[in-house]
Amino acid sequence: MxxxxxxxxxxxxxxxSHRAGGHGQRLLVAASGLLAVGCIAQSVATGVxxxxxxxxxxxxxxxxxxxxxNLPGDREAAPIGTACALAYALLIRVGSSxxxxxxxxxxxxxxxxxxxxxxPHLAVGRPARTAGMASRLLAVACTAFVFRPLAGTGxxxxxxxxxxxxxxxLVTVAWLVDVVIAACTRADTLRGRLWVTFTDELRxxxxxxxxxGASALLIAFAAEAMGLVAVAVFLAPLLxxxxxxxxxxxxxxxxxxxxxxxxxxxxxxxxxxxxHADRVSRLAVAVGRELGMAEPELLELQYAALVHDIGQxxxxxxxxxxxxxLVSPEDQRRIAExxxxxxxxATMLDSVAEIVRRQSxxxxxxxxxxxxxLPGTAPGEDTDAGERPARPPLxxxxxRAVNAFDDLVGSSADPARxxxxxxxxxxxxxxxxxxxxxxxxxxxxTRLSVVSG
Amino acid sequence: xxxLSRATWLYIGTVVAAAAFVIARSPHQGIPWSRLAVLAxxxxxxxxxPTAITPRRVAWSPGYAATLASVVLLGPxxxxxxxxxxxxxxxxxxxxxxxxxxxxxxxxTAYGAGRVFLALGGTVGVPTGASFPKIIGPFxxxxxxxxxxxxxxxAGVLWLTSGTDRSQAxxxxxVDLRLPLPDFGFAVFGLLIAALWSVVGPFAAILVLIPxxxxxxxxAQFANQQRAYEATLRVLCQAVxxxxxxxxxxxxxxxxxxxxxxRAIGMRPxxxxxxxxAGMLHDVGKLGVPTKVLQKTGNLTEEEYAAxxxxxxxxxxxxxxxxxxxxALAGIMHHHERIDGRGYPMGLAGDEIPEFARVLAVAxxxxxxxxxxxxxxxxSLGEAITELRRCAGSQFDxxxxxxxxxxxxxxxxxxxxxxxxxxxxxxTAAAHDHDDPVVPLRVMGRx
Numbered sequence: 088m089x090x091x092x093x094x095x096x097x098x099x100x101x102x103x104s105h106r107a108g109g110h111g112q113r114l115l116v117a118a119s120g121l122l123a124v125g126c127i128a129q130s131v132a133t134g135v136x137x138x139x140x141x142x143x144x145x146x147x148x149x150x151x152x153x154x155x156x157n158l159p160g161d162r163e164a165a166p167i168g169t170a171c172a173l174a175y176a177l178l179i180r181v182g183s184s185x186x187x188x189x190x191x192x193x194x195x196x197x198x199x200x201x202x203x204x205x206x207p208h209l210a211v212g213r214p215a216r217t218a219g220m221a222s223r224l225l226a227v228a229c230t231a232f233v234f235r236p237l238a239g240t241g242x243x244x245x246x247x248x249x250x251x252x253x254x255x256x257l258v259t260v261a262w263l264v265d266v267v268i269a270a271c272t273r274a275d276t277l278r279g280r281l282w283v284t285f286t287d288e289l290r291x292x293x294x295x296x297x298x299x300g301a302s303a304l305l306i307a308f309a310a311e312a313m314g315l316v317a318v319a320v321f322l323a324p325l326l327x328x329x330x331x332x333x334x335x336x337x338x339x340x341x342x343x344x345x346x347x348x349x350x351x352x353x354x355x356x357x358x359x360x361x362x363h364a365d366r367v368s369r370l371a372v373a374v375g376r377e378l379g380m381a382e383p384e385l386l387e388l389q390y391a392a393l394v395h396d397i398g399q400x401x402x403x404x405x406x407x408x409x410x411x412x413l414v415s416p417e418d419q420r421r422i423a424e425x426x427x428x429x430x431x432x433a434t435m436l437d438s439v440a441e442i443v444r445r446q447s448x449x450x451x452x453x454x455x456x457x458x459x460x461l462p463g464t465a466p467g468e469d470t471d472a473g474e475r476p477a478r479p480p481l482x483x484x485x486x487r488a489v490n491a492f493d494d495l496v497g498s499s500a501d502p503a504r505x506x507x508x509x510x511x512x513x514x515x516x517x518x519x520x521x522x523x524x525x526x527x528x529x530x531x532x533t534r535l536s537v538v539s540g
Numbered sequence: 541x542x543x544l545s546r547a548t549w550l551y552i553g554t555v556v557a558a559a560a561f562v563i564a565r566s567p568h569q570g571i572p573w574s575r576l577a578v579l580a581x582x583x584x585x586x587x588x589x590p591t592a593i594t595p596r597r598v599a600w601s602p603g604y605a606a607t608l609a610s611v612v613l614l615g616p617x618x619x620x621x622x623x624x625x626x627x628x629x630x631x632x633x634x635x636x637x638x639x640x641x642x643x644x645x646x647x648x649t650a651y652g653a654g655r656v657f658l659a660l661g662g663t664v665g666v667p668t669g670a671s672f673p674k675i676i677g678p679f680x681x682x683x684x685x686x687x688x689x690x691x692x693x694x695a696g697v698l699w700l701t702s703g704t705d706r707s708q709a710x711x712x713x714x715v716d717l718r719l720p721l722p723d724f725g726f727a728v729f730g731l732l733i734a735a736l737w738s739v740v741g742p743f744a745a746i747l748v749l750i751p752x753x754x755x756x757x758x759x760a761q762f763a764n765q766q767r768a769y770e771a772t773l774r775v776l777c778q779a780v781x782x783x784x785x786x787x788x789x790x791x792x793x794x795x796x797x798x799x800x801x802x803r804a805i806g807m808r809p810x811x812x813x814x815x816x817x818a819g820m821l822h823d824v825g826k827l828g829v830p831t832k833v834l835q836k837t838g839n840l841t842e843e844e845y846a847a848x849x850x851x852x853x854x855x856x857x858x859x860x861x862x863x864x865x866x867x868a869l870a871g872i873m874h875h876h877e878r879i880d881g882r883g884y885p886m887g888l889a890g891d892e893i894p895e896f897a898r899v900l901a902v903a904x905x906x907x908x909x910x911x912x913x914x915x916x917x918x919x920s921l922g923e924a925i926t927e928l929r930r931c932a933g934s935q936f937d938x939x940x941x942x943x944x945x946x947x948x949x950x951x952x953x954x955x956x957x958x959x960x961x962x963x964x965x966x967x968t969a970a971a972h973d974h975d976d977p978v979v980p981l982r983v984m985g986r987x
Contacts, residue, residue: 328751
């Protein structure tokens with residue numbers, strides 16, 4: 088019925104939609120669930136082959152599911168579990184005895200292990216993330232159904248290099264299956280574009296996937312050389328990887344929290360209305376995604392949107408209500424420059440500083456404000472308005488429009504007001520605001536009001 | 541390294557001669573040269589990756605995996621030859637003298653590790669399933685000998701080259717004790733490589749090292765983010781200081797002072813780190829105090845005083861979400877409490893005040909007194925120390941006052957330059973500093 092704050096909250100990078108899931112996600116989970124049930128039934132009916140190794144691998148897969156890893160963009164991976172499951176699919180011998188388990192048994196063991204590993208997560212109230220589990224299970228199933236028949240024939244085990252080559256190909260395929268499924272579900276739930284989400288997945292999962300694949304081969308060969316005990320020992324390199332990624336995830340989260348704190352400083356100081364920075368950043372990210380921006384750009388956009396008003400800190404007196412859309416273009420420009428100056432001191436945020444600096448430029452390019460020496464321009468950069476590149480970056484144009492929208496609508500939940508504001512922004516397009524950005528903003532607002540109505 | 545002393549040259553010469561001696565004296569027969577070539581390339585690859593990727597507590601030294609795999613697969617002589625390859629490291633840092641020393645050192649210590657391996661009953665060659673688990677004991681012994689000998693030889697050269705700076709040498713000694721643990725972890729991977737050699741040959745090394753290189757990538761990302769994070773924290777505290785140029789740098793100095801106290805009383809490194817951040821951010825809440833209150837000359841009304849008293853809580857509000865230790869948050873919230881219970885915002889007394897807050901309070905007041913304010917000049921270090929001593933027990937915790945004074949006498953204290961008011965910004969200085977213990981805030985109707 089209305090554009091409420093809660094609905095807006097679900098559009099950001101920290102979306103909660105993976106819990107609810109779209110139709111595609113439900114289909115995926117149902118399919119892999121059926122596969123798991125079928126394989127478990129088949130394994131029980133025919134009897135479990137080599138129960139000891141089955142139990143050992145199920146236990147390790149459960150452990151891997153327990154030790155899930157956060158990746159950028161609210162993804163989760165289970166590197167240890169995936170590596171063990173793939174290794175179980177690729178097992179040729181355990182010690183000196185050939186491994187004769189079927190592909191059905193591989194899927195069954197993996198499914199049981201995952202189910203056991205997810206129980207502690209559920210017990211402490213964390214989401215199960217069934218879509219991720221489903222895509223991992225499907226990837227393992229692909230490998231198993233190709234490799235188990237080959238392992239049975241014995242042809243492949245005569246030369247280690249042939250086995251190595253086939254295994255490498257299969258692990259790569261499994262990894263691609265996982266990435267494609269993840270990209271599809273992401274494109275589905277976040278309404279992103281498929282190609283963009285696919286390259287996003289490749290970027291985020293690429294290296295970790297290589298480490299997981301190498302470890303899967305390592306474990307499969309180690310079981311051959313030294314028996315089952317070796318499997319746990321040969322997880323050590325991957326464990327190092329996992330620890331490193333965990334630290335990375337930790338500092339990344341802390342960094343985002345720090346940028347949020349920076350945004351809150353303007354609110355505490357009474358410069359901006361409470362919640363403004365948060366709303367602008369969520370809406371800006373949604374617009375950016377709608378316009379097909381890739382994840383690294385979205386992250387910069389998110390940071391820039393969070394701190395876009397930081398320049399107001401340098402003002403003697405707060406602007407009433409903190410609404411920069413209501414002040415003169417010169418003042419807007421000055422606030423943007425001061426903000427960029429503050430952000431530039433954080434050396435890693437150069438691109439973010441540029442986005443914030445250009446947010447005050449009208450979309451048409453050359454600013455109409457009088458040119459002259461401006462505070463805070465980087466050395467070597469022109470300070471003359473006329474010499475600026477014609478169009479501000481897309482991120483700046485998005486922040487400009489979304490900021491104006493939020494300044495005028497505020498935390499109001501009235502759809503009529505949102506519609507009126509959108510109309511006003513549309514009238515100003517081409518000169519002030521980017522028509523494409525305003526159109527995307529309009530689509531998102533409409534969608535939200537439909538969803539909550 | 542700069543110019544080396546004669547003793548250093550003598551030391552390096554001895555190590556090189558010893559390495560040359562053991563290599564020349566060993567029997568050359570029966571060495572599988574192709575295997576040696578693979579392991580040498582592997583070691584070179586490990587050694588060529590830059591190691592100094594993070595400033596703190598993350599070591600990266602997979603080279604041990606290659607030399608110790610050589611110990612098992614090739615024996616002492618082969619391991620020594622693998623070690624020599626370090627001379628050709630593709631890293632650009634080392635000088636020729638450093639390269640020669642590194643090569644000789646790795647050769648010598650790898651040879652020693654090989655001897656230890658044999659002495660403890662290990663057999664040289666590709667291990668089979670039957671070699672486990674009895675290979676583990678000799679291997680662990682060899683790894684320990686390799687790492688300890690390596691650190692010993694490196695410590696010797698460091699000691700000879702940095703003999704003058706005692707405090708730095710001592711600091712390095714502390715770090716050295718902690719570093720070998722991850723090295724031992726990497727050494728164990730050498731056994732994994734050797735164990736898989738019978739199944740996949742040299743690919744064993746690649747399969748083991750791929751996850752480690754990915755881990756290294758993640759750690760490098762971690763280091764980048766860490767730098768970005770710290771830069772952002774600095775921006776956060778500078779944002780506070782834009783309002784009053786007299787307090788510029790205050791947060792950084794309070795942070796440094798708090799760290800000095802924390803180190804002096806022997807806090808654990810994680811807590812020192814947390815107090816560093818707490819010091820940087822302790823006054824973030826000052827932004828919640830209206831500028832006109834900060835710039836008011838004369839007595840404050842009760843309401844205005846209340847606004848100032850609220851700033852630790854405003855600060856907490858800003859940074860609550862940042863994943864610090866809770867202790868840092870408690871420190872920021874209570875850094876204006878007094879030991880006698882007359883502080884704010886809660887009026888806690890004595891041990892009720894969190895330890896971080898008591899530390900911050902001392903560093904905060906000390907920096908305030910030694911800086912220039914709009915209404916007074918800076919005090920000398922001596923005056924400030926006397927003032928701290930006077931207030932110890934009533935306002936400050938005497939233990940931390942003592943710790944700060946001792947640390948300042950040992951390490952010195954960087955007092956800020958006298959700020960020059962920028963032209964055209966007449967009204968950006970606060971009329972009083974809430975941190976100042978000598979000139980307390982005056983509130984109407986109070987004495």
